[in-house]
Amino acid sequence: MAELRPPDTIPSNHFHTAAVGSGDDAFWAWRDAVSPLFDVALPSPDAVDTFAAEVRSYHPGPILFASVAASAQHFRRSPGTIARNGINHYLVQLYRQGGFHGDANGRSVAVGPGDVSVLDMALPLQTRAQTFENISLVIPRRMLAPLLASPDAVHGTVLRANSGAGALLRDHLTTLYTQAPDLRADEADALMQGTVALMGACIGPTADAREMAADDIRAATLVGIKGFIEGNLGAPSLNAERVCGRFGVSRPTLYRLFEPYGGFMRYIQERRLRRCFTELTSPHASGQRIADIAQRWGFGNEATFSRAFRRQFDVSPRELRHAAARSGGRPGHAPSHLGGASRWNTDSLIESWLMSLGDS
Known part of the structure; x- marks a missing residue:
C-alpha cells in the first residue's frame, strides 16, 4: 500500500505478504508483484507454508529504490520474460543478509552478505537465493551505461564486501536508504545522479565517470552528514563546529x-520538526506533553516550537495530535480527515512504478 508522508518527500510504497494472508496467497501475491522483473519459484513444495516477503520501496524519478526481505526462492529471467516486458535496466543490489548463487548468462555468480551485485536485466539469469535482505536499485540503462567502459559486459559483476569499491558502495547505499523516507523530491534527482555516478566509478569507469567523481564525493559527503545529523538530532551539541570536526570539512563547505535546504541550521530544524511530527501522531507518545516532546528534539520554548511546526506542516501540534487520536493514525502519518491532508501523496502503487520502468 502507498504510504502517507509529508508532501515534499518522494513517493513510497510498503508491500508485505502478511497483508494478503499466508501460504499460497502470500507466495502468489509476491509472484505477481515481482513478475515484471523475475519469474520466481520455491525451493520445495512445503516452503510455501512459511513463505514471507516484504518490500519497502521509493521512487525518486526514474529509479526504483527498495529494501527487500524474503524467504529462500529461485529467481529466473528468461529470454521470454525479457521479451515480454522490455525492461533492460540494471539491477544493483547490496546484500545485507543472505545471498545467492547462480548463472548470469553463462557467468557463474556467488553473492554473500556485504557484497554488491550488478545484473543486466536485458540478459538471462538464473539464481538460487537463501533467505535474504537486500537494498536494490533498478536503474535505467541510459543513466548508467554511459559511465561504464563495457556497459554490456557487467552482468554478474560482484563487488566484494572487503574491497574498497564494495565498501564505498555499501556505506553509501546503506546511508541513502536510511535517509530515503525523508528525501525531498526537489533533491532526489541530484542525489540519484550522484549515486549512479558513484556506481559508474566503482563498477567500471569511463572518463566521464571519473570526471563526475568529484561531484559524487560531495554528494556522498552530504549523505554521510545527513546520517550523522539524523543520529544526533536530540543532542544540544549538534552544531556546525561538531559536524565540521567529524567530517573534516570547513564551515564554508x-x-x-x-544551501539547497535553506541553510545548515534550517535543515536541522526541519528534521527535528519531522521527528516531533512522528511522535505527535504515535499512540505510544499520547501521554507525553507536547512541551516534553519538543524539548527532547531541541526546542526549548513551546511557543517558538508551535509557530515553527505550523509553518512547516500547516497545522498546530495540538491539532495534529487530536486528529491523530480520533483517527487511530500511525506514527508519522497524517490523518486523512485533517485539514490540508491533500498534501500527502497516496496515489503511487508498486505496480505502476514497475510498469514505468519500461522507459529505458
Whole structure:
C-alpha cells in the first residue's frame, strides 16, 4: 500500500505478504508483484507454508529504490520474460543478509552478505537465493551505461564486501536508504545522479565517470552528514563546529552543501520538526506533553516550537495530535480527515512504478 508522508518527500510504497494472508496467497501475491522483473519459484513444495516477503520501496524519478526481505526462492529471467516486458535496466543490489548463487548468462555468480551485485536485466539469469535482505536499485540503462567502459559486459559483476569499491558502495547505499523516507523530491534527482555516478566509478569507469567523481564525493559527503545529523538530532551539541570536526570539512563547505535546504541550521530544524511530527501522531507518545516532546528534539520554548511546526506542516501540534487520536493514525502519518491532508501523496502503487520502468 502507498504510504502517507509529508508532501515534499518522494513517493513510497510498503508491500508485505502478511497483508494478503499466508501460504499460497502470500507466495502468489509476491509472484505477481515481482513478475515484471523475475519469474520466481520455491525451493520445495512445503516452503510455501512459511513463505514471507516484504518490500519497502521509493521512487525518486526514474529509479526504483527498495529494501527487500524474503524467504529462500529461485529467481529466473528468461529470454521470454525479457521479451515480454522490455525492461533492460540494471539491477544493483547490496546484500545485507543472505545471498545467492547462480548463472548470469553463462557467468557463474556467488553473492554473500556485504557484497554488491550488478545484473543486466536485458540478459538471462538464473539464481538460487537463501533467505535474504537486500537494498536494490533498478536503474535505467541510459543513466548508467554511459559511465561504464563495457556497459554490456557487467552482468554478474560482484563487488566484494572487503574491497574498497564494495565498501564505498555499501556505506553509501546503506546511508541513502536510511535517509530515503525523508528525501525531498526537489533533491532526489541530484542525489540519484550522484549515486549512479558513484556506481559508474566503482563498477567500471569511463572518463566521464571519473570526471563526475568529484561531484559524487560531495554528494556522498552530504549523505554521510545527513546520517550523522539524523543520529544526533536530540543532542544540544549538534552544531556546525561538531559536524565540521567529524567530517573534516570547513564551515564554508558545510554551508554550501546545505544551501539547497535553506541553510545548515534550517535543515536541522526541519528534521527535528519531522521527528516531533512522528511522535505527535504515535499512540505510544499520547501521554507525553507536547512541551516534553519538543524539548527532547531541541526546542526549548513551546511557543517558538508551535509557530515553527505550523509553518512547516500547516497545522498546530495540538491539532495534529487530536486528529491523530480520533483517527487511530500511525506514527508519522497524517490523518486523512485533517485539514490540508491533500498534501500527502497516496496515489503511487508498486505496480505502476514497475510498469514505468519500461522507459529505458
